[in-house]
Amino acid sequence: MCSKFHFLKKGGRNTMSNFAILRVQKLKSPKSVRSSMKHAYREQDTPNADATRTPDNDLIGPQNVKQGMAAFEKALPEKIRKNAVQCIEYLITSSPGAFENREADQEAYLNEALRWIQERHGKDNVIAAIIHRDEKTPHLSAYVVPKDPDTGRLNCRRFLGGAKALNEMQTDFARVVGRPVGLERGIEGSKATHTKLKTYYGALERDAPEHKNLTPADLKPQVLKKGIFTSVVEDSEQVAKRISQTMQQHYEPAIQSATVARTATKRAKEDRESLKQLQARLEPLMKALRDIPTQYREKVVEGCVKLAQQLRQKLQEQAVEAQRERAKEIGRNRSRENSRGRGR
Incomplete structure (x- = not known):
């Protein structure tokens, strides 16, 4: 059941x-x-x-x-x-x-x-x-x-x-x-990553760019240096590099948006994997609960939760007490150092 x-x-x-x-x-x-x-x-x-x-x-x-x-x-x-x-x-x-x-x-x-x-x-x-x-x-x-x-x-x-x-x-x-x-x-072993806020918000706020259409003028070699008698113009490699940079700048917002979307998808997948691992850890408890009559099941769970809360509270109190003792020890060390300083 x-x-x-x-x-x-x-x-x-x-x-x-x-x-x-x-x-x-x-x-x-x-x-x-x-x-x-x-x-x-x-x-x-x-x-x-x-x-x-x-x-x-x-x-x-x-x-x-x-x-x-x-x-x-x-x-x-x-x-x-x-x-x-x-x-x-x-x-x-x-x-x-x-x-x-x-x-x-x-x-x-x-x-x-x-x-x-x-x-x-x-x-x-x-x-x-x-x-x-x-x-x-x-x-x-x-x-x-x-x-x-x-x-x-x-x-x-x-x-x-x-x-x-x-x-x-x-x-x-x-x-x-x-x-x-x-x-x-x-969760130990989680592979979750952290996207930079600047990149994330920038990608969300940008609209998708329209397609870039190249014209004959874009393909024509541009003048790099104009002289009185001769001019220096782009060679074929420089034309290709300029066009590539133009296309890259134009589609950069879309690439960033896609990156954010891909990261979100990856995180969702990793979260599902983490959930599966957690469910696997809980499976022995779930099997034990299935063998308990329905009318007692909730009381058993409630008792386990209360026991865990009491244990956590005790651990917290011990940790706070340890912090207080550490602070006292630091104070005593400072007092001893001050006493040595006055004695010199």
Whole structure:
């Protein structure tokens, strides 16, 4: 006999998992850092932000792009390897609605996320941070110069090198920062990707271009340099290159729109695969539930959910207590250091 499995609600809210979300982007040049900061500091048009709420954003450290770039340049080492990652942008957020009616927990989550980044990289290497409250889901953006603490050189690979390191980083972040406020780690092994917002919104807002019709004038070699007696005109290769560039520029919006659509299709496929994996994990539970009489099934599920909630609450309390003990230990260490300083 087949049965439907319903997620139970508590206080009118769905108790489906809410996730701690951590994304990173590697920036390899001052130009890319500046471009990213212009978005973060709202010094360019940001379609997904509410301008009336932008004053509510918290600017931690630099207050604008100019100050942010100055802090970035100051933190860079003297020697920079060619093609090195010069800055890492962290984006910390959560599932939409995860902190509904829990503003204090949301503030604690974002502030603890910043502390986690500072411990990971060293406070001096976290050059700027912004808590954005002018978008639907408040989030933290932080900029880090990835200097190796042992050598002082740029070494992004030490922090983000390889799939294993990224997986461990996500797990540690969810355990230390997400779990105390009721957030879980995302599905391990998920292949979901993140499309740049600028590309996504631009592709959505563009209309499909009309077909480009070439004329005899387009095919005629153009004059490159005009002299008194002779002129330099395009050869056949230059004509072909010019026409190719013209066609490419004309159809670029359509190509970007197609890319966004293809990415959305790919994500949907990957989500279906993740759902299949989750269903496979739940299958033993579903089989057990089918053997239980219908009148008792809901009570059994409700009991399991309550037990899981109690366990999660206990783990959260232990994590909060561990954070308090860590803060006390830091305070004691500072006191001892101050005492040594006065004794010299």
